[in-house]
Amino acid sequence: MTVKVGIPRALLFHEYHLLWISFFEELGAQVIISEKTNKNIIGEGIKNTVDEACIPVKLFHGHVLNIKDKVDYLFIPRINSIFKNEHICPKFCGLPEMIKNSINDLPTIIDTEINFVKSKNSLKNTIYEIGKYFSNDYKQIMSAYDKAYLKFKNSKRIIKENPFSEVNMLNNKKIMIMGHPYNLYDPYINMDSIDKIKSMGAYVLTPEMIEDQYIFDYAKKFDGRLYWTFARKLVGTALYLIDKKNIDGIIYVSTFGCGVDSVVADIVEKLIRRKSDIPFMLVTLDEHSGEAGINTRIEAFIDMVKWRDISENNISAHG
Ligand code: SF4
Structure with a gap:
């Protein structure tokens, strides 16, 4: 048997x-x-x-x-x-x-x-x-x-075969959704965030689409010790995006009770706010998160990213 x-x-x-x-x-x-x-x-x-x-x-x-x-x-x-x-x-x-x-x-x-x-x-x-x-x-x-x-x-x-250059050919807004893979790729836990962003006409990218070597190299530029694999990957992704300027907005998906994210999400947010004008939003989910609240935040974020084209940079990158 x-x-x-x-x-x-x-x-x-x-x-x-x-x-x-x-x-x-x-x-x-x-x-x-x-x-x-x-x-x-x-x-x-x-x-x-x-x-x-x-x-x-x-x-x-x-x-x-x-x-x-x-x-x-x-x-x-x-x-x-x-x-x-x-x-x-x-x-x-x-x-x-x-x-x-x-x-x-x-x-x-x-x-x-x-x-x-x-x-x-x-x-x-x-x-x-x-x-x-x-x-x-x-x-x-x-x-x-x-x-x-x-x-x-x-x-x-x-997965890594040139998603960025492919996306650059499109007019759609490019949104990086980052976080631990089990938060990004389980649609139930993230309340279908990826499909929601796509349905608003934006193109979604994830850290898994970036070459590992880039992530390693950019993470080395971080001024501090990255002890955890998840930290290296997410900080390397943030520094890569800041340098390449090839993204229109970043959404970091975290879950309540994550000790690692309490440090890493904070580092990523500070890096993005200090070193770039890329719009950034942190979404922290817990078992009581309501879908309507998540929808509203995502819609407001994508609208803000789109309006920045019309109003140039008069709209704050951070909502
Ligand atoms: S504490 Fe954070 S990094 Fe650790 S398993 Fe939970 S979500 Fe993942």
Whole structure:
């Protein structure tokens, strides 16, 4: 019988799903992904997570509950670091324990540590550790990973293929919507912000469309230590946009209870306000955010970006 492995559609799923799905499928497993976020998933997540957790972590709990009874394994790695010499938000390394302590009757959890601060050999060990749940053949596991990684890399390359130059050919206003990928790519949590902006005739860009190397290089120009991967990516994106002047407005989407964003969103906002006249808006979502309020803020922001053409720069970039 085919082994079933479940992946919750939350947190880093939005960044790495193609890699993980392809890897498990190459090893002969059937991958079950939780449903798209809905009212029930978020409600169950909130009920089964400690109050102090951020919404994305609560949502992760809801997605686990959505698939836990349908699978033999749940993939919840203990993530310490996803880039060399950088750390990720500490919530990620505590996630397997949080889940085990909050949810009963779980299948076996694949909670292998992912830690890029360690040596390169450790990556191979990590892959082997995960693959061992499905095969004892080292070569098969490594080959499955290589194939999955190639697919993943190609998909990332396509996303980055010149979106800015393509967009420059258009007359539409260009809006960067930035934040953690799980806030940007889960339409339920961000209340369809991307589609709303598009429906107002603007072109939407995200940090994932910028070449990684640019983000690295611009982040190095920041006058301070960027300890977290998310911080490096978002500050690098902001400095890139400020320098290139190729965007008409920036919306930063954050969620209530995010310790990282309480620092990073503030740094990004200060950089943009001090070094550019690009209109900027911070949207902080929580489980009680009303859609009407978000719609009004987005509409007012896009209108302001458009009016700046008519009134030149007489309209404040910051609302
Ligand atoms: S970075 Fe923020 S939103 Fe993401 S898991 Fe950590 S605290 Fe939650």
